[in-house]
Amino acid sequence: MRVVLDANVVISALITPQGAMAQVLDFWKQGVYELVLSPAILDEIARVAHYPRIQGRYRLDDAEIDEFIRLLGEEAMLIQPSFRVQAVAEDPDDDRYVECALAAGADLIVTGDAHLLKLGDYQGIRMTKPGDFLLLLRLLLAG
Secondary structure, three states: OEEEEOHHHHHHHHHOOOOHHHHHHHHHHOOOOEEEEOHHHHHHHHHHHOOHHHHHHHOOOHHHHHHHHHHHHHHOEEOOOOOOOOOOOOOHHHHHHHHHHHHHOOOEEEOOOHHHHHHOEEOOEEEEOHHHHHHHHHHHHHO
């Protein structure tokens, strides 16, 4: 199963290493699903992780963040979409997730973003909330 994770899901895993979103990344590291990112998504993750308010509040230093981003860039499937879509009229920046998912043939986009969730499905790609995805992963492993 190929999955695109929203930057906020990935950032949540970074800032709360014992939390639910960290478990989502742990399932990826175990090979339960294939994480797909694009350079634009990876850049967004790095930019948000380096926000001073994020670093200060969660006591993250540049080296820790850079190592996390390096791991993602090396271990995830990195896709550079060769096309553009206009799927999310309310927030065109969210189109990067749809473009990545389409280019990779992904099954899911995992997001808490209301604009993406509002799409429901887009050309066979299902939008799902992070908690629902974690439940799905647990069921897959149990089953």
